Amino acid sequence: MAGLAKGLAIIELFADGRESLTVADAATGTGLSRAAARRCLLTLAECGYLAFDGKFFHPLPRLLRLGFAYLNGDPLPRVAQPILESIRDRTGESISLAVLDGDDVLFIARAIATHLMVTGVAVGGRRPAHAMATGRVLLGGYSAKQLDAYFSRAHIAANTPKTIVDPTRIKAAITQSRLNGYAINDEELELGFRAIAVPVTDIQGRLVAALSVGFSSARSDNQSMIEEYLPLLKDGARTLGQVLPRDILATLL
Structure with missing residues (x-):
């Protein structure tokens, strides 16, 4: 089982948008020794998940099977797609x-x-929760104790000069998003990019996911974003929440 865990840790490195990995990359990203990382990479290549050109390991289409297993088994993406x-x-x-x-x-x-x-x-794709409107909406479902635990372990880094990295200010933004019913990302994740997100709750009021729209900051300012897109997002989130299966949270745990 330890070998499986190591292999999965290496596979997850590609979820960050990397197109290739060296042995050194895999070792650094997983904390494995170079020898262990090399063995895992070669095993994944032998199993058809990676290609190896002598220096770099590249993902192959077979990796998609792992992702599609989740997408095919979880009703949330299927139910949500027409609404999106x-x-x-x-x-x-x-x-x-x-x-x-x-x-x-x-x-x-x-x-x-x-x-x-x-x-x-x-x-x-994966992105750091602290730097996203979506992340702040989702972190809004945490209790004070859970938030403290999150900040004690999460890597809070600046993606852009506008990224808020002070935990006190991030907590304040999360609290404000709870009160407002939405959160905004104004170039904190990527310069030139804005987003607004709203919570998706099931019929019992439990936070399930976050729905968001993102676009170039040149096309809209924050106020226009709120006026033009927030009502449509809230309407979509409400519709999605009404059609979710009652046991939807069990598929996300």
């Missing part, structure tokens, strides 16, 4: 659905706009 596409068609912007996975935001469904996006987030 409806909001996308009404706004002309890309719409995303995400959940918390550990200390990161994990995107599980997307409806992509026809124009180019400034962010490379895709289904299966």
Whole structure:
């Protein structure tokens, strides 16, 4: 089982958008020794999950099976997709659905706009929760004790000069997002990119996911974003919450 855990840890490194890994990259990213990382990489290559060109290991299509196993088994992305596409068609912007996975935001469904996006987030992509509107909405479901634990272990780094990294200020932003019913990301994750997110709750009022729209900051300021997109996001979140299966949280644990 230890070998399986090491292999999965290496596979997860590709979730950060990396196109290739060296043995040194894998060792650094997982905390394994170089010898152990090399053995795991070669095993994954032998099993058809990675290709090896003599220096770099690259993911192969077989890795998609692991992701599709989740997407096919979890009803949330399937139920949400038509709703995301409806909001996308009404706004002309890309719409995303995400959940918390550990200390990161994990995107599980997307409806992509026809124009180019400034962010490379895709289904299966992960981003730091503290620097995202989506993350602050999801962290809003934590108790004070859970938030303290999150800040004690999470890596709080600045993605841009605008990223808030002071835990006190982040906690204040999370509290404000709870009160407002939405959160905004103003170029904290990526310069030139803004987003607004709202919570998705089930019929029992439990926080399940976050729904967001993101776009180039050149196309809208924060106030316009609130006026134009917030009502549509809230309507979509409400619709999604009403059609979710009662046991939806069990599929996310």
